[in-house]
Amino acid sequence: MNEENLLLAFLLTLFAGLSTGIGSILAFFTKQTNIKFLSFALGFSAGVMIYVSLVEIFSKAKDTLICSYGESAGNWLTIAGFFGGIFLIGIIDKVIPTGENPHEIHKVEEVQKIASADKNRKLLRTGLFTALAIGIHNFPEGLATFIAALKDLSIGIPIAVAIAIHNIPEGIAVSIPIFYATGNKKKAFGYSFLSGLAEPIGALVGYFIIYQFMSDLVFGLVFSSVAGIMIYISLDELLPSAREFGEHHLSIFGMIIGMVVMAVSLVLFI
Numbered sequence: 001m002n003e004e005n006l007l008l009a010f011l012l013t014l015f016a017g018l019s020t021g022i023g024s025i026l027a028f029f030t031k032q033t034n035i036k037f038l039s040f041a042l043g044f045s046a047g048v049m050i051y052v053s054l055v056e057i058f059s060k061a062k063d064t065l066i067c068s069y070g071e072s073a074g075n076w077l078t079i080a081g082f083f084g085g086i087f088l089i090g091i092i093d094k095v096i097p098t099g100e101n102p103h104e105i106h107k108v109e110e111v112q113k114i115a116s117a118d119k120n121r122k123l124l125r126t127g128l129f130t131a132l133a134i135g136i137h138n139f140p141e142g143l144a145t146f147i148a149a150l151k152d153l154s155i156g157i158p159i160a161v162a163i164a165i166h167n168i169p170e171g172i173a174v175s176i177p178i179f180y181a182t183g184n185k186k187k188a189f190g191y192s193f194l195s196g197l198a199e200p201i202g203a204l205v206g207y208f209i210i211y212q213f214m215s216d217l218v219f220g221l222v223f224s225s226v227a228g229i230m231i232y233i234s235l236d237e238l239l240p241s242a243r244e245f246g247e248h249h250l251s252i253f254g255m256i257i258g259m260v261v262m263a264v265s266l267v268l269f270i
Helices: 003-018 020-029 035-069 071-095 110-115 121-151 153-182 185-195 198-213 216-244 248-269
Strands: none
Touching: 003 020, 003 121, 003 153, 003 198, 020 153, 020 185, 035 071, 035 153, 035 216, 035 248, 071 121, 071 216, 121 153, 121 185, 121 198, 121 216, 153 185, 153 216, 153 248, 198 216, 216 248
16 A cells, blocks of 8 residues: 555545535536436546446455465455445445435426425435435445556556546435425534545544554455445446436436546556
């Protein structure tokens, strides 16, 4: 691990998490969701994360484990870490109620529908539980972003940007119900902003717990788990979300462009 990357790795994770505030601002100051842009952006994020996870992160984890434990044991440990990461994020998704799940798509246009609904405690509860759900969901994302950036900035930076893009709709999901339950934009923005703090908290956990006990085994397992988490997010969240916006081919085009950008950047920065 490169100590000089520590502060930058944390700042990248902070940037990725607090981009939920961008979604909150969009909900207040735009009248219509830019479907084409968001569909492309989500696809782009998925392409970046899928490519870097399978081509770079997974292979680095495998090389480290094979070097320390031999080919057979190293391969099995890498597989265990990869699917362990998928299992972890899958369990988190499972325990989050459907209505508050951050994977549920929310557009700016929903403001009009919610505005005509009763401004009661149920609406406020929806917003607060959504903020809590997103916070829980963002914790492993923050850990993954931090560990990736700490190991290699050429991997960490594109992952942080990809996570930031996919956090924008989550900010909308928090701010809309809270705003129309309270009539307070500052409160709605505040909860949306705070829900993103789970990612830098994940980074702190990564530093104070995992980083302090870093070894080839811990690094290999954590890095392969990061690959699994990124793949799950891409396949279960980013691509389905892009498709929900009704621009399927545009999202696939964005995914391919994301892969190309990630491939070129890895070659240029190696």
